Amino acid sequence: MPDRTGSFDGVHRRNLARVLGLVHVEGPLSRARLTALTGLNRSTIAALAGELVEFGLAEERAPDPTNRVGRPSPVIAPDPRLVAVAVNPEVDAVTLAAVGLGGRIAARRRIDVDELVTPGRVARLTAETISAWRADELRHARFAGVGLAVPGLVRAADGLVRFAPHLEWREVPVRSFVEEATGLPVAIGNDASLGAIAEHLFGAGRGVDDLVYLNGGASGIGGGLVVNGRPVGGTSGYAGEFGQNRPGIAASADRRAEGGVLEDEVSRARLLEAVGLRSADEPTLAAAIGDALAADGERGAAIVEELDRQRRILATALANAVNVLNPSLVILGGFLATLAEQDPEALRAAVAAQAMPAAAEDVGLVVAALGEDRLMIGAAEAAFAPLLADPLAAAG
Amino acid sequence: MPDRTGSFDGVHRRNLARVLGLVHVEGPLSRARLTALTGLNRSTIAALAGELVEFGLAEERAPDPTNRVGRPSPVIAPDPRLVAVAVNPEVDAVTLAAVGLGGRIAARRRIDVDELVTPGRVARLTAETISAWRADELRHARFAGVGLAVPGLVRAADGLVRFAPHLEWREVPVRSFVEEATGLPVAIGNDASLGAIAEHLFGAGRGVDDLVYLNGGASGIGGGLVVNGRPVGGTSGYAGEFGQNRPGIAASADRRAEGGVLEDEVSRARLLEAVGLRSADEPTLAAAIGDALAADGERGAAIVEELDRQRRILATALANAVNVLNPSLVILGGFLATLAEQDPEALRAAVAAQAMPAAAEDVGLVVAALGEDRLMIGAAEAAFAPLLADPLAAAG
DNA sequence: GCGATTTGCGGTCAAGCGCAACAAATCTGA
DNA sequence: TCAGATTTGTTGCGCTTGACCGCAAATCGC
Secondary structure, eight states, rough: EEEEETTTHHHHHHHHHHHHHHHHHHHHHEEEHHHHHOOHHHHHHHHHHHHHHHSSSSSEEEOOOOOOOOOOOOOEEEEETEEEEEEOOOOOEEEEEEEESSSOOEEEEEEEEEOOHHHHHHHHHHHHHEEEEEEHHHHHOOOEEEEEESSSSOOOTTTEEETTTTOOOOOOOEHHHHHHHHSOOOEEEHHHHHHHHHHHSSSSTTOOOSSSEEEEEETEEEEEEEEETEEEOSSSSOOOOOGHHHHHSSSSGGGOOGOHHHHHHHHHHHHHHHOOOOOHHHHHHHHHHHHHHHSOOHHHHHHHHHHHHHHHHHHHHHHHHHHHHHOOOEEEHHHHHHHHHHHHHHHHHHHHSSSSSHHHHHHHEEEEEOGGHHHHHHHHHHHHHHHOOOHHHOOO | OOOOOOOOHHHHHHHHHHHHHHHHOOSSHHHHHHHHHOOOOOHHHHHHHHHHHHSEEEEEEEOOOOOSOOOOOOOOEOOTTTEEEEEOSSSEEEEEEEEEEEGEEEEEEEOOOOOOHHHHHHHHOOOOHHHHHHTTTTTTOEEEEEEEEESEEEETTTTEEEETTTTTEEEOOOHHHHHHHSSOOOOEEEEEHHHHHHHHHHSSTTTTTSSSEEEETTTTTEEEEETTEEOOSSSSTTOOOOOGGOOSSOOOGGGGGGGGGGGHSOOOHHHHHTOOOOOOOHHHHHHHHHHHSOOOOOOOHHHHHHHHHHHHHHHHHHHHHHHHHHOOOEEEEEEHHHHHEEEEEHHHHHHHSSSSHHHHHHHHEEOOOOOOHHHHHHHHHHHHHHHHHHHHHHHO
């Protein structure tokens, strides 16, 4: 059967999706506000809201006291019982969260692991966690699906993990594993790409239609794009791998690695080395850099030099992206945020110097906003995607 | 008034746009084929087609002999009387064309100029040409609008030409000039971006949803992107300026220019110099390179070396784009096509070596297909855009 | 030339949104 | 405290528009 877009059925589905999407990204909205935002008729909004409530996707609350003239308008909010399960397997731990619409974290669990997790173990842990939640904290919850944020390349077509170097996964059908273990629909994506989506919807990139997101982690530099208001996957879903790029390096003295690959030159490991740490989480690293800079002398100078060097190279990579994509925002996360915050003006100036002037005028450079919840929210978003695209098909 | 998407009116408009868009990009189609492609009902397609005919946007022809059982189905084709005027001001000439839907060139005119054209002169030439066509060749034509392909940065919001170095235009409201001179709605865009759209719809990129297009001209390297099936403009419409990028250059011996800007390293001028020509059009340059390579000896070796050098640097820039965008196709035009065709395998291998393997697997590398009509078709597409987006509003 | 097949055509049906009138809930001001 | 103003929910109706269905037309194969 051909898809029924273009028919009335299609209109209704789109309108439902639009209303649900609005209360998802904008938070609870009064019916009056929904009519204004959608341009639909009052009566239509009432019918659509009623339908969403009936399907258990939204709830209608008493009007907020508004101190304005006129009859108060009931507030439509996402149904808090509806959650998606976000899963992020990493080298040292598997993090899970139950995330409601609107980016609300309803429950969270971190399972530390001594050895690398296998895909099978991730599937089992996910199923166990869901069972535990079902029995206790989230007794009344309805689970819409599971979203996996994997630190590696994920083929969008079938959810195959092509290669996740740090987990040592290669050509693994993780999606099927988790689907079988949980009996829920499973979405899967690259961690940085999902982070970009989260920042776009609920973080530093709210309401921005063209943005570039770069995240620096222990494993390298990943990223994601939003173009024309939509996340960019590319043909196979691999888009956003900025870390593998080779930006120009003006001064040959700035080279540290063979090949000139961005994530080999601009790396967390080199920063740790410069401040003399073996390993540290992000706040610790940032603090250590701050301390080292404050204590002047030879060691301080060496760190300034390394920060500047990494910033120069990062700026070229960012300028390249700005030239090609003309985004209105560049968002930096992880240690790249630390790098930027150490001297925001220097980075901004270096990007402006290397990008074309017109595009440089447009672009803002900011630090990611969501912190540790980012991947959970992004993964949940992927899990919610079918529901948000067509609430009728997914819930009716 | 809020836009009436979501209402029935919106459905009708979208369906009209869909049918017109299909006969535009796919060529004439029988009503039966349209019902299959859109999933709409036969009766609906009949009504929509009738409406398009009534508005003078399409015509219904006698059925093609099909040698198949069943009642023959009338063919819907774009109305040949409907044209857009494409204008491309360049250093040595202004080229104009009347382009019908479907990319058909109905008339063409090249006006050689001795000195740089001013925006005012372009406006006058356009108006004169339209008058001449109206009086003679295109007596029965209806002009939907004018599309300008400008070799420079164009701000999408208001059609202001920010900077067109070779024409020596700076901050010029060309769109208004041409609008006043012709009385027609005018669309305007960067030449390479419009070329990308043309190749996407009617050239080497037909049916491809994620592509990167790079064009090498005398003035440098420009380009355009298509992501998720839609052309990418960026916030202000400057997207696609690959020429200003700084790709990594592995061997310092490969550097020729300060700064390492792509279009300074990979340039038509350097190729001309290598074969000992002052100026030449693209076929002449390609032939000269061929000759020089055939005649071995010292000069042949020097040219091989320069071709290889440029190809290495281009490959890094392409690999960067492939990593970030994961396109299914890279299209090369202008002298970049010449560069590629001289040794396609070398270029392909160099890109594959520097891009991540998974993304490199997906990507095809081809040469542009449309030749000299590319900009005319792209500019006309921009002029037709409002009509194609909403035939009712634009023609009704 | 006749049946099979495909498609156009016209009428009817049904779904869904806009509209308008009315009712309800709140604020303002006397 | 109460009437008027304002905003918005509610309800029933009508309009638009695509789907559906029966019939006619055009073509092919035999």
